[in-house]
Amino acid sequence: MDTPQQPQRTAGQTAADAVAADLIAAVEAAVAPAVPTRPAGPSATPATPPEPLAAPAPLATSYRDPAPVPAVGDALPVAQPGRPPMSAGATDASVVMLAAGGGVLMAGGGVGFALWALAGVDPLTLAVAAGAPVAILAALSRLVRRAGQAAQQAAPVTHHHTYTGPITQTHHTATTTTARGMFARTITKNGR
Template sequence: MDDQRERGRELTAQEHFESIRLLADGLSGNNPTPTVTRWKDTVPAPTQPTVGDAVPFAQHGRPPMSLKATDHAALVVVYTWGSLPVGGAISLVLWQLSSVSPMQLAFAGLGAAGVVIAIGAAARMIGRAFRDGASALPDHTVNQYTGTVYVQHTELHTNTRGFGRTNNQITDGQQ
């Protein structure tokens, strides 16, 4: 019953006797039905701290909230600080563009679009080169048969030229 004393209250003689009786009933082998061995503390919990007489108050810093809410608040702060350089860069660009003539602005916009188009075309060419290089490699096929086997090999060759002009050619594998 030491756990009750640590909480700040001594057991009465009747409560002490009842707890010993419940333990003895539960541990004896004479009882065919199990005995309930729980005890409910009927004394209400103190509203004040058990040590000292200070009234609780909110601590400095972030207000008390759940871990999920704290993590979300931290992410909002991080994203807010992270958006400052982007906003500053956009502000500088717009400030510089305020003294530019409309013709220079049009050339700058077309130049940026041209760079994007050139990067896209280069990416397509590189992708096509990888596909062509992979298709030029010989297939590694290992077949193991027992008995008489008839093998029919069919290949499909596709050529596309211009806009949607496709030529499909089916061969039997011998050219």
Template sequence: MHPNTTPEPAAPAAALTEIQAEVEARRLIATAYRDETPLPAHGNTPPVTQPGRPPMSQGATDASVLMLAGGATTAMVGGTAAVLMYLSQFADPLVCGLVFGAPTALVLALARLTKRAKPAPDVHQHYTGPVYQDQRNVHTTTRGVWAKTNNHP
């Protein structure tokens, strides 16, 4: 069989006559159940507060998570700096601010950069007529003190 052809559907093991099919259909209809009771109407009961975070848009949820993470990071960095200055008794607050604030600034900058990154768009190509596609993979290795690159298709 050619890989692009679809197989023929298999014939049923025992084909039913018209009368048998009608009897089977009536049997199925007779044993079927449908709940005909009307759906309850909305009443005047006040809404109940659900546990967890309140419902928000995706943007608001992302912003709140970012603020919580930033607050926790700031608390940890500030607490560490305060403990260090208290224990050393002569630590310079400016130096401590620079040492402990630099990682926080780096994390916030990376967070802003990743927020702006967007995924690559899907590419849909539509062709008419015969199409020849040539897809090649090139494996590159570079070795040695004096770099020698070998490309292997």
């Protein structure tokens, strides 16, 4: 193999120019044997084509160890990142506590925001707005109760009895109403 020629350096060249010239000379020397040459002249025969390159051998990209994995190893236990190991009950309890803490945080933030937003509202307006849902619920419950009572009284039960022989029938109804207040209960007692 021929030794590549070293470029001639002049006294005025800088170090960077010298490195660049060395690099160019090395690349030309590496490429020169791969370029086919033709002899000069009209009777020159064409150069033989280069031989095809052999395909590189395939490289292994993975490896599976055929040895069985031992059931119990001899390595010492190492603390794993994350939560420390706990029983299932302790893990469940900690998850519940974390979820409850998040819920309380969100509810508290919502209440705090609502109070901050309502800081400039007139107190009377705020009292009316807060009392309106309670009054609506009370009115609806009274309406449902009255509708149920009306449905019971709308179609009274009719009893048809056919008797043969002497019959004594006693019918007694006692009704007391002691309803006083918004959430009072009426008690009906039989008078026996």
